[in-house]
Amino acid sequence: MPRQGHAQQQTALSIGNFDGVHLGHQSMLQRLREAATAEQLQSAVLTFSPHPREYFAEIARRPELTPTHITGLRDKVQTILGCGIDRVWVARFNRHLAEMSALAFIEDLLIAKLNVRWLLVGEDFRFGSKRAGDIALLRQVGAARGVSVQTHADIVDGRGHRISSSEVRAALALGDLIRARALLGRHFALTGHVIHGQKLGRTLGFPTMNMRVTDRCAARSGIYVVAVHGLGDKPLPGIASLGVRPTVLDNGQILLETHVLDAQIDAYGKLVRVEFLQHVRDEEKFPDLTTLTAAMNADRQHARAYFALHGL
Numbered sequence: 001m002p003r004q005g006h007a008q009q010q011t012a013l014s015i016g017n018f019d020g021v022h023l024g025h026q027s028m029l030q031r032l033r034e035a036a037t038a039e040q041l042q043s044a045v046l047t048f049s050p051h052p053r054e055y056f057a058e059i060a061r062r063p064e065l066t067p068t069h070i071t072g073l074r075d076k077v078q079t080i081l082g083c084g085i086d087r088v089w090v091a092r093f094n095r096h097l098a099e100m101s102a103l104a105f106i107e108d109l110l111i112a113k114l115n116v117r118w119l120l121v122g123e124d125f126r127f128g129s130k131r132a133g134d135i136a137l138l139r140q141v142g143a144a145r146g147v148s149v150q151t152h153a154d155i156v157d158g159r160g161h162r163i164s165s166s167e168v169r170a171a172l173a174l175g176d177l178i179r180a181r182a183l184l185g186r187h188f189a190l191t192g193h194v195i196h197g198q199k200l201g202r203t204l205g206f207p208t209m210n211m212r213v214t215d216r217c218a219a220r221s222g223i224y225v226v227a228v229h230g231l232g233d234k235p236l237p238g239i240a241s242l243g244v245r246p247t248v249l250d251n252g253q254i255l256l257e258t259h260v261l262d263a264q265i266d267a268y269g270k271l272v273r274v275e276f277l278q279h280v281r282d283e284e285k286f287p288d289l290t291t292l293t294a295a296m297n298a299d300r301q302h303a304r305a306y307f308a309l310h311g312l
Contacts, residue, residue: 039117091109
């Protein structure tokens with residue numbers, strides 16, 4: 001966040017969690033970008049880490065209330081910037097921010113620090129300590145301080161259902177990648193640096209690229225047909241396992257292990273993006289490595305059949 005008193009270019013700002021940057025978010029960002037151009041302002045987004053609901057769930061010691069994550073912070077910021085937004089500010093959601101009064105949120109943060117002159121928020125936007133701030137207060141203060149306050153209505157899909165992060169999470173929890181893609185406007189994907197693993201897959205004839213995944217990843221654990229980006233000019237076909245590897249480990253750490261079909265690639269340390277194309281099956285614990293290897297062979301054949309039919 002900018003330091004207090006540091007002069008910023010005047011901004012057109014939108015505020016939100018933007019988890020997933022789904023089609024509803026994209027509509028909002030397009031309107032923000034157009035307004036910034038018309039008003040000759042810098043387009044900017046203010047988002048939060050962690051998610052405010054995650055912070056309050058931890059304070060209340062109610063981890064079950066913590067929302068799962070559609071995207072990590074890096075992916076979220078990059079996707080927002082990819083929508084043509086000039087700048088993304090990430091505010092650490094902590095006790096100071098949680099207890100900030102609604103008026104201080106407007107005066108000290110939005111106006112003094114971020115130099116907001118045009119503001120776009122959702123129709124149900126609430127802010128400040130105990131969610132005391134609302135659209136009426138924003139407009140009241142904004143009118144006195146020269147800030148235009150606009151609201152953005154929810155976007156609905158072809159069936160009239162509201163497009164929301166909650167809907168995306170629900171689709172991913174079911175392994176429904178078709179529904180998730182319809183809400184996101186793109187394939188669900190995870191991005192990360194390839195790390196060293198146990199190299200067990202290599203000994204079984206399935207060398208894999210390993211990526212750490214957030215503990216509360218919204219996607220259902222299981223086996224997926226995937227496309228791998230970042231290892232060449234074109235995406236590569238693969239089969240991936242998302243989960244805790246119950247057959248070989250019991251530490252509960254979630255990993256994404258991706259086997260690129262018919263290719264030997266040294267990807268260690270590289271930043272790759274893995275697009276999820278089809279959920280094949282749920283994660284299973286097999287009685288032995290022989291049974292595991294047979295299942296992995298079947299999964300690889302399934303992926304080959306998928307790409308033979310659909311291409312990349």
